Structure formats: structure tokens, C-alpha cells
Amino acid sequence: MKPMPEIENSLLQDAPIAWGNYQSRYQHLIDGVVNPEDITQFLLDWSDLETELDQVQAVRTLRAHLDTRDEAAQTAYREFMTDIHPERERVNGALKQKLLSLDLSHLPADAVRLVRRFQADARLFREENIKVQMQLSELEQEYTQINAALKVDFRGEKLGLPQLAPFLLSPDRQDREEAWKASRQTFREAAPVLDDLFLRMLKLRRLLACNAGYASFRDYMWDKYHRFDYNPQDCLNFHQTIETEVVPFALELLEQHRERLGLEVLRPWDAYWYDRVDPPDCAPLQPFKTAAELVARSAEVFSRLNPRLAEMFQLFRDHKAMDLEVRENKLSQAYCTSLPVSKLPFVFQQVVGTAGDVSVFLHESGHAFHDFLSMHSQRFYWNHMSSSEFIEVPSTAMELITLDALDPFFDPQEMERVKGAAIWQMVHNLPHCCFLDAFQHWVYSEAPEDVTIEMLDQKALELLQRFRPVPAWDGFEADRKKLWHFFHVFYVPFYYIEYAFCGLGALQLWKNQQQDPEKTLQQYLEALEAGNSLSVPELYEKCGLNFKFDRQTVHDLMDFVRSQG
Incomplete structure (x- = not known):
């Protein structure tokens, strides 16, 4: 492999490695005798290996996403996924089988949950699926390159999607409409390629499930995501609860919004689903100009x-554990990842100065706090962060519990606008989550083997009518039916309902903060330190919350949200 090009950030320096650097250490664990009293040390030694390899994978993923046209970075990532990852999967499968065959009478308390997760992993593992996973990884990399290359022809310039955001949210309706139509043209042109890519992914995902003996990819992912505390029917029931308790509230907000804008009907460029646009008499919010300002004011x-x-x-600032600038060929998705050897998080985002950038950065910072605290509190690699049904609580809650502390960015009147927008986003995001989750339930457990793109598009339209019936897409139906073309559907299949569960958890935390802010923050920090050593209900309880999303609970939370408007 060619030498890695140097980059300014010392956290992201990489060097050539080979599986031979690790094979003997893994083999020593596989071959060694483990007495009951040796279990903890066995897990710690294995954990150290996983930590080292996870750091390499995280660094190479970040470098590949920072510049999707950097061939050296793409090659380094691809070589890790094709040369090292498959071998790692094999030895981890063997080590999990070994652990599960041992006398676990001396298993430490903080390993009990991870053993249960390993049992699920053992049910999943099949040697023939390693090759399938490699093929899927290649398709996921293809998706990131397509995503990062998307450019919008707008007023004589080619803009990346993040750069278009200020125009999509402009109080000037003509700006919004022009920017929205330009973006749709870009997505329309990419749609056939993405359609083909998804069908190839779907075929491989179904093969994974079949090889492992699961009835559907949905069942396979239930074990893959260690979803021990609820079942698929619970999700379907939850969809119905959101449709009953939240969609009417979202439609109320949309009607108020229509009246506020003085329009007869809302069009897609008037009601960006995630962010509320302001009327013409409101100057655009400009909370910061540069990434450095965003960081300083967030501090x-x-x-x-x-x-x-x-x-x-x-500490994150001092170590440059973030990359926020807009750059050519940089992946447009924002996320936070772990650098477990460095014991630091890393926030990846492109910011252009919008209020939305502020909320996204606060969200990712919540992940960063979770990452940092769990890495420093939990000795086993597998207990860093938490189950996915809690993992978005620290991040989503951060968007809410900071609402009264945003004066470094906004004046008091602007802060009221930002709070209203945050409520808008929370209410509208719940149906959006259910739309994407219901779509994937259908795709992976009900859709026919020979499902076509036309069927996928039609199902998306049906579900949008349930969960997102407004605004009016007349004349743009071909664009609306492609709203299932979403990052998570391609890159993180079946991961999305977690945002809804955690959104409701975040609302509970916000409510608690208003009653006792000091206690709420203390519980928040303690729950983050617990990482993945507790069950989902236990994590919610430690954070002062309930993992309970029945109709009455959701109804009461919507009443609370109404009281904040």
C-alpha cells in the first residue's frame, strides 16, 4: 500500500498495517487456557486488541469521508475492509464461541450484558457471510462517494448540499423555491443510480439473513442491534401511537405556519420538514460565520x-477532535465517531453559519460527551457508548437542555425563534422516524422477493400519506416518492426508530431539567458513564427517565411540548 499522505490533524494520522501484526495476538487468545478466575484478564486482553483495530478503522473511515476523491484514503479504507476486517470477524467469532463455552462463574458484573450480546452475535455468525459483508461494505463506500459528489447548479454556481441550506431556509420565498427545485433536480439525476445501488444492497442483506438461518433481514438485524427489550410488533404499535398522538399535532403546527406565512397552501419549499422557515419580515438567523466561531460560542x-x-x-478543542469546515468532496452527513486508543470522540460536520448547524453541532457534542465518559469509565471496549435505543438520548437532549443558554449565538428574541424551531423539529421528526422505520419493516419483512423500484416508491408514498401528508407536492410527485433515499436506509439499515425512542427520552429529560436542573445534569452524566454495561430500561432509569412509549406517555409528553410553545 502507498504511504499515507500527511494531514494536519495528528489524531487522524495513519500508517500501513497488515493482519499479521495482530494475528498472533488473537491466536494466542484463541489457543490459551482460560480458567474461571482468568475471565476478566482474558476479556481485557481481547478488549485491547479490539480497541487498537477500531481506532485504525475509525481513522481510515474519517479520512475516506473527508475527501471521497482522495484515492490513497479510499484505498486504505478499502484494504482495511477487505484484508483486515474479514479476518477480524473470523477470530472474533471464534473468541465469542470460546467465551460462551467457558465456566463463567467468575464473570464480572460489567461483563454480564456483553455476554448476552455475544450470544446474539454467535447466532448471527456464518463464515460465508464474511464475503457478503465485504461486498456490502464496498457498496456502502460507493454510496458515500455518490453522496459527497452531489452538487447543485444554483445561480451560476455548483454548491454542495450543506452550502444550499441557507437558501432552503431563507425568509424569501423565491429563494427557497429556486433552491429547492435546484436541489430536487440534483436528486432526480442521482435517483436511478441510487435505485440500482439499493437493489444490490437489498439482495446482499437478504442473503446475510438467509445464510444465518433467519426468516427475514428484519429478524437478523434485531439480533445484530441487540434489541432485547422490545419486538417488531412493539414498533408497529408505536407507529400507530405516533400517527394518533403526534401527526395531528404536527399538522396543527403546519397550519399555524401556513397562516404565519400568509399562504393559501404550503408547498415543499415552505415547510422544510426538519427546520421551520421564517416569514419575510424576519431577518435570517446568522449565529456564527466560521467554524472557529461555532466552537468558541459552543464552549x-x-x-x-x-x-x-x-x-x-x-479538551476536545485542545486535541482538535472535530472537523467542521466545508470542503470539496467531503461527505455531507454529520456524525460523531470514537477514537478508542486516543480515548477521544471525533465530530464530523460541514457548517455554513445556520441555526441548524448550531443544533446539529450540539447534538453531535452530546454524542461526544457520551463517547468520552463511557470510554473513560468502562474498561471493556464493548461497553463504550450504549445500546442504540439510548445512544441518541444524550445527543438529542443536548439540543433541548441548551435552549436557555444559547445567548452566545442569539439575542432574546432570536432565542424564542430557535426554541420554536426546536419544538417544530422534535414534533415533526417523530412521524419522520416512523415513516422510515415502517418503510424498512415492509422492505425487509413483507416485500416480495422480486420487489421493484416502483413498488418501493409506491410504498413510500403510502407511508408518507400516513405520517407526512403536508405540504402539497402537486407537480412533484416523482420527487416525493424518492424521499426514502435517505442516508440511513443505504448506510445503516434499520437504524432509525431509535431517534424516535430517544427523542421522547430527550423530552422527558428536558422536562426534568425545568424542575431540577442540577439533579438532571448529574443523572445525565452518570448515565453516560454507564455506557453499555446496563440494559436499555436501566439506562433510562439511571438518567431519570422511563423507557415506555405507550399512547398515554406520548400524549402526556405532547402536552408538555405544547406548554413550551
Whole structure:
């Protein structure tokens, strides 16, 4: 492999490695005798290996996403996924089988949950699926390259999708309409390629499930995501609850929005589903100009919220554990990942100065705090972060519990606008989550073997009518039916209902903060430190919340949200 090009950020320096660097160490664990009293040390030694390889994978993924046209970075990532990852999967499968065959009488308490997860992993593992997973990884990399290359022809310039956001949210309706139509043209041109890519992914995902003896890819992913505390029917029931309790509230907000804008009907460019656009008499919000300003002002926000949060965030700044600038060929998706050897998180985003950038950065910072605290509190690699049904609580809650501390970004009147937009986003995101989750339930458990793109599009339209019936897409039906072309559907299949569960958890935390802010922040930090050592209900309880999403619970939370408007 060619030498890695140097980059400025020391956290992301990479060097050539080969499986031979690790094989003997893994083999020693596989071959060694493990007495009951040796279990903890066996897990720690294995954990150290996983930590080292996970750091390499995270660095190479970040470098590949920072510039999808950097051939050296793409090659390094591809070689890890084709040369090292398959071997790692094999030895981990063997080690999990070994652990599960041992006398576990001396198993430490913080390993009990991970053993249950390993049992699910053992049910999943099949040697023939390693090749299938490699093929899927290649398709996922193809998706990131397509995503990062998307450019919108707008007023004589070619803009990346993040750069278009200020126009999509402009108080000037003509700006919005022009930007929206330009973006749709870009998505329309990419649609056939993405359609073909998804069908190839679907075939491979179904093969994974079949090889492992599961009735459907949905059942396979239930074990893959370690969903021990609820079942598929619970999700379907939850969809119905959101349709009953939240969609009418979302439609109320949309009607108020229509009246506020003075329009007869809302069009797609008037009601961006995630962000509420402002009427013409409101100047655009400009909370910051540069990434450096965003970071500095966020530091002030965390200082006002909690000294421990401020201390951690300063550490992230000192180590440059973030990349926020807009760059050519950089993946447009925002996320936070772990660098477990460095014991630091890393936030990846492109910011252009919008209020939405602020909320996304606060969200990803919530992940960063979770990542940092769990890595420093949990000794086993597998207990870093948490189950996916809690993992979005720290991040989503951060968007809400900072609402009264945003004066470094906004004046009091602007803060009211931002709070209203946050409520808008929370209410509208719940049906959106159910739309994407219901779509994937159908695709992976009900759709016929020979499902076509036309069937996928039609199912998307049916579900949008249930969960997102407004605004009016007349004349743009061909664009609407492609709203299932979403990052998670391609890159993280079946991961989305978690945002809804965690959104409701975040609302509970926001409500608790208003009653006792000091206790709420303390519970928040303690829950983050627990990482993945507890069950989902236990994590919610430790955070002062309930993992309970029946109709009455959702109804009561919507009443609380109404009281904040």
C-alpha cells in the first residue's frame, strides 16, 4: 500500500498495517487456557486488541469521508475492509464461541450484558457471510462517494448540499423555491443510480439473513442491534401511537405556519420538514460565520450549562477532535465517531453559519460527551457508548437542555425563534422516524422477493400519506416518492426508530431539567458513564427517565411540548 499522505490533524494520522501484526495476538487468545478466575484478564486482553483495530478503522473511515476523491484514503479504507476486517470477524467469532463455552462463574458484573450480546452475535455468525459483508461494505463506500459528489447548479454556481441550506431556509420565498427545485433536480439525476445501488444492497442483506438461518433481514438485524427489550410488533404499535398522538399535532403546527406565512397552501419549499422557515419580515438567523466561531460560542454554552461539560469540551478543542469546515468532496452527513486508543470522540460536520448547524453541532457534542465518559469509565471496549435505543438520548437532549443558554449565538428574541424551531423539529421528526422505520419493516419483512423500484416508491408514498401528508407536492410527485433515499436506509439499515425512542427520552429529560436542573445534569452524566454495561430500561432509569412509549406517555409528553410553545 502507498504511504499515507500527511494531514494536519495528528489524531487522524495513519500508517500501513497488515493482519499479521495482530494475528498472533488473537491466536494466542484463541489457543490459551482460560480458567474461571482468568475471565476478566482474558476479556481485557481481547478488549485491547479490539480497541487498537477500531481506532485504525475509525481513522481510515474519517479520512475516506473527508475527501471521497482522495484515492490513497479510499484505498486504505478499502484494504482495511477487505484484508483486515474479514479476518477480524473470523477470530472474533471464534473468541465469542470460546467465551460462551467457558465456566463463567467468575464473570464480572460489567461483563454480564456483553455476554448476552455475544450470544446474539454467535447466532448471527456464518463464515460465508464474511464475503457478503465485504461486498456490502464496498457498496456502502460507493454510496458515500455518490453522496459527497452531489452538487447543485444554483445561480451560476455548483454548491454542495450543506452550502444550499441557507437558501432552503431563507425568509424569501423565491429563494427557497429556486433552491429547492435546484436541489430536487440534483436528486432526480442521482435517483436511478441510487435505485440500482439499493437493489444490490437489498439482495446482499437478504442473503446475510438467509445464510444465518433467519426468516427475514428484519429478524437478523434485531439480533445484530441487540434489541432485547422490545419486538417488531412493539414498533408497529408505536407507529400507530405516533400517527394518533403526534401527526395531528404536527399538522396543527403546519397550519399555524401556513397562516404565519400568509399562504393559501404550503408547498415543499415552505415547510422544510426538519427546520421551520421564517416569514419575510424576519431577518435570517446568522449565529456564527466560521467554524472557529461555532466552537468558541459552543464552549460558552457548555460553560453556562455545567462545568464538567465545559471541561470535556475544552479538551476536545485542545486535541482538535472535530472537523467542521466545508470542503470539496467531503461527505455531507454529520456524525460523531470514537477514537478508542486516543480515548477521544471525533465530530464530523460541514457548517455554513445556520441555526441548524448550531443544533446539529450540539447534538453531535452530546454524542461526544457520551463517547468520552463511557470510554473513560468502562474498561471493556464493548461497553463504550450504549445500546442504540439510548445512544441518541444524550445527543438529542443536548439540543433541548441548551435552549436557555444559547445567548452566545442569539439575542432574546432570536432565542424564542430557535426554541420554536426546536419544538417544530422534535414534533415533526417523530412521524419522520416512523415513516422510515415502517418503510424498512415492509422492505425487509413483507416485500416480495422480486420487489421493484416502483413498488418501493409506491410504498413510500403510502407511508408518507400516513405520517407526512403536508405540504402539497402537486407537480412533484416523482420527487416525493424518492424521499426514502435517505442516508440511513443505504448506510445503516434499520437504524432509525431509535431517534424516535430517544427523542421522547430527550423530552422527558428536558422536562426534568425545568424542575431540577442540577439533579438532571448529574443523572445525565452518570448515565453516560454507564455506557453499555446496563440494559436499555436501566439506562433510562439511571438518567431519570422511563423507557415506555405507550399512547398515554406520548400524549402526556405532547402536552408538555405544547406548554413550551
